[in-house]
Amino acid sequence: MFLTRFRVNTARTDARRLLSAPQTMHAAVMASFPQVLPTAEQTPRVLWRTDRNATAEVLLFVVSPDRPDLTHLVEQAGWPAAAASGTPGWETYAYTPFLERLEKGTDWNFRLTANPVHHARTHDGQPTKRTAHLTPRHQLQWLLARQDPAGFRVLSNPDNRRITEHGNEHQITVRDQRSLNFGKRSAPGRVTLTTVTYDGRLQVTDPDALRHVLTSGLGKAKAYGCGLMTLAPVG
Incomplete structure (x- = not known):
């Protein structure tokens, strides 16, 4: 299992669109897993949540059985220039060791x-x-x-x-x-x-x-x- 944290750039129009539409955010989260086909009837349980800590601090958390690739979310709702310079835009941690403790x-x-x-x-x-x-x-x-x-x-x-x-x-x-x-x-x-x-x-x-x-x-x-x-x- 993996726990992922992604900071949303609330200044971007696409970010505000994602935050206002849970159905759209769900589709974006599921698109983070290349092994999951959009038309698949059986998909792994992926949990997500947005934490609105402040106007400029909105975090997306994802718990999933597979490691996600959030490149598309960085492009839509993150900081692409920072990602291009070596900062990926999200953090993913192995969750199983914590759960076992x-x-x-x-x-x-x-x-x-x-x-x-x-x-x-x-x-x-x-x-x-x-x-x-x-x-x-x-x-x-x-x-x-x-x-x-x-x-x-x-x-x-x-x-x-x-x-x-x-x-x-x-x-x-x-x-x-x-x-x-x-x-x-x-x-x-x-x-x-x-x-x-x-x-x-x-x-x-x-x-x-x-x-x-x-x-x-x-x-x-x-x-x-x-x-x-x-x-x-x-x-």
């Missing part, structure tokens, strides 16, 4: 962009429909309900740091809610998504289960930039 009981900072949804019935007698969670409280509960089978536990704040009984109980922030609506490339109809980003601190409870989440994603809409969780050391 995960141990039960260790603490990590984490970030996850996800599509928190539930199934609800709008009228009696009608089938349930996938519906987005729209409040931070329900979005947090969505993640907490998945933490045990996913192999981690979101850490709680000490009692003296809890603002309210439920408002700041966990070491986590739910932020950057975005409502997306875009057309499909290969089929009629439109896709409607609500995404949020979780920043927090977790403890590993089941390393194997967490490894699966880190490489296969969590939740729905993985093709549209959701589901990728990354870890960083505490401190």
Whole structure:
């Protein structure tokens, strides 16, 4: 497995187009793997996420079973002149050694962009429909309900740091809610998504289960930039 980081040049028109269209970004990410044919029905699981840390600092992260070639993204949304002088424009790291070192009981900072949804019935007698969670409280509960089978536990704040009984109980922030609506490339109809980003601190409870989440994603809409969780050391 490989983890790749690419800085997006937000001053470029093509970069802004990619960032505004998850379907287009997904196609660009998948084009980074020469062994994957555009028409192939079975494609490897590739996760991606954009981190909008500041107006001029937008990072694209990709987790993939194969090493990507992001030359086309550098040309569209990076710094081609810098790449021509020897700076490739992206960094790729072997991810498997890090995954194998995960141990039960260790603490990590984490970030996850996800599509928190539930199934609800709008009228009696009608089938349930996938519906987005729209409040931070329900979005947090969505993640907490998945933490045990996913192999981690979101850490709680000490009692003296809890603002309210439920408002700041966990070491986590739910932020950057975005409502997306875009057309499909290969089929009629439109896709409607609500995404949020979780920043927090977790403890590993089941390393194997967490490894699966880190490489296969969590939740729905993985093709549209959701589901990728990354870890960083505490401190």
